[in-house]
Amino acid sequence: MAKATTLNPLYNRSAHLFRNCEEGPRELDKKERDTIALLESEIQALEDGGASLKRSLFRGFSVSSPLGVASGPAYGSKFLGLYTRLGYGFVTQKTVRDRIWEGNPVPNVLYLKGGDFESGFVTSDAPTLMMTNSFGMTSIDPGEWERDLASFSRTHEEPLIISGVATKAATRSENIEQYVKLGVVSERIGANAYEINVSCPNEMEGHSGELQDDLGFLSEVLLELKDTLTIPILIKIGHREDLSRLALSVGKILDGIGGFVAINTKPAVVRKDDGSYAYGEGRPRAGINMKPLAPFAKDALRQLVRIRKQSGYDFRIFNVGGILTPEDVAERLEMGADAVESAGAAMTDPYLGLETKKYLLEKASGR
Numbered sequence: 001m002a003k004a005t006t007l008n009p010l011y012n013r014s015a016h017l018f019r020n021c022e023e024g025p026r027e028l029d030k031k032e033r034d035t036i037a038l039l040e041s042e043i044q045a046l047e048d049g050g051a052s053l054k055r056s057l058f059r060g061f062s063v064s065s066p067l068g069v070a071s072g073p074a075y076g077s078k079f080l081g082l083y084t085r086l087g088y089g090f091v092t093q094k095t096v097r098d099r100i101w102e103g104n105p106v107p108n109v110l111y112l113k114g115g116d117f118e119s120g121f122v123t124s125d126a127p128t129l130m131m132t133n134s135f136g137m138t139s140i141d142p143g144e145w146e147r148d149l150a151s152f153s154r155t156h157e158e159p160l161i162i163s164g165v166a167t168k169a170a171t172r173s174e175n176i177e178q179y180v181k182l183g184v185v186s187e188r189i190g191a192n193a194y195e196i197n198v199s200c201p202n203e204m205e206g207h208s209g210e211l212q213d214d215l216g217f218l219s220e221v222l223l224e225l226k227d228t229l230t231i232p233i234l235i236k237i238g239h240r241e242d243l244s245r246l247a248l249s250v251g252k253i254l255d256g257i258g259g260f261v262a263i264n265t266k267p268a269v270v271r272k273d274d275g276s277y278a279y280g281e282g283r284p285r286a287g288i289n290m291k292p293l294a295p296f297a298k299d300a301l302r303q304l305v306r307i308r309k310q311s312g313y314d315f316r317i318f319n320v321g322g323i324l325t326p327e328d329v330a331e332r333l334e335m336g337a338d339a340v341e342s343a344g345a346a347m348t349d350p351y352l353g354l355e356t357k358k359y360l361l362e363k364a365s366g367r
């Protein structure tokens with residue numbers, strides 16, 4: 001039977017992201033350190049017995065576990081570094097901009113106790129398996145994140161993906177330039193892949209969430225990146241009932257050199273018990289993730305696998321959304337994902353990465 005998810009958040013929800021980035025994740029307590037040490041020794045024993053999860057997703061992008069951290073839980077080397085120790089095979093830097101950006105006020109992360117996408121969700125004070133976030137893509141000063149991530153990539157073997165977003169500019173070409181500039185910086189500081197975020201439902205200027213549906217814009221950005229970068233290019237997308245036009249036009253450009261990260265959070269109204277908007281009057285809706293997102297993430301995966309097969313384009317599929325347990329990871333891999341990512345559970349459950357590695361190694365060694 002699947003183990004219940006541990007609920008003990010690593011991110012300080014009552015502080016701004018700038019402070020979290022500076023202070024890093026909370027200290028692990030003795031029980032957690034002991035559990036982690038036990039999992040590490042069990043994993044070592046399985047690897048000593050010949051089991052391995054090592055696989056190459058792209059040239060220069062080999063992972064020791066197919067489960068990575070999605071863009072979100074890790075802003076800066078302190079968080080990224082912790083996740084590499086917690087068993088994740090690769091890590092993604094939460095979306096950065098080419099300028100400092102304060103984003104939305106705290107709270108930015110809330111847990112939910114019930115609801116649905118039609119009628120809205122209701123918040124819970126205690127951690128649950130349902131989450132919402134609303135940062136507005138906060139970004140620390142580019143000089144600082146560049147220094148910090150360059151030093152992370154020099155000192156860690158695990159592949160680093162940097163996620164970037166453009167800040168709404170006066171012209172289309174300026175927006176394209178920003179996406180390309182962030183890719184160039186990512187490659188220069190040692191990232192193993194660059195991810196363009198075109199699907200954030202929380203972003204304040206209200207444009208990037210719609211860019212996913214502007215196929216002309218996407219083609220221009222991706223073709224320019226393809227001409228400029230040597231590292232793989234990923235595109236982070238949200239769920240749509242029909243992804244075929246997007247997947248065919250983007251898949252053709254990224255054939256052999258990149259792939260999709262699917263899916264981003266899905267927006268809904270978020271209220272407190274008293275009916276008021278949980279993020280304040282100006283922010284009724286926010287992105288929902290974890291458990292309620294799972295059916296949408298699986299649907300996007302099914303669509304992308306089918307389109308890849310039919311088209312013959314060789315793009316990678318990183319599936320994210322509603323991963324709560326090692327069994328969820330195994331299921332998505334069996335459905336055709338090349339890699340799987342977690343945001344909400346990675347933030348909430350310190351054991352998910354190592355437990356997944358152990359579970360998949362046991363499966364690989366026929367136990």
Ligand SMILES: Cc1cc2nc3c(=O)[nH]c(=O)nc-3n(C[C@H](O)[C@H](O)[C@H](O)COP(=O)(O)O)c2cc1C
Nearest residue numbers: 070071072095133263264289290321322342343344
């Ligand atoms: C706290 C938090 C912050 C996030 N920030 C970003 C972000 O900056 N860029 C992005 O592309 N996705 C972001 N996401 C979305 C996740 O990458 C992921 O697509 C989504 O949460 C679904 O995964 P999950 O169900 O495992 O949480 C964020 C998610 C969470 C929970």
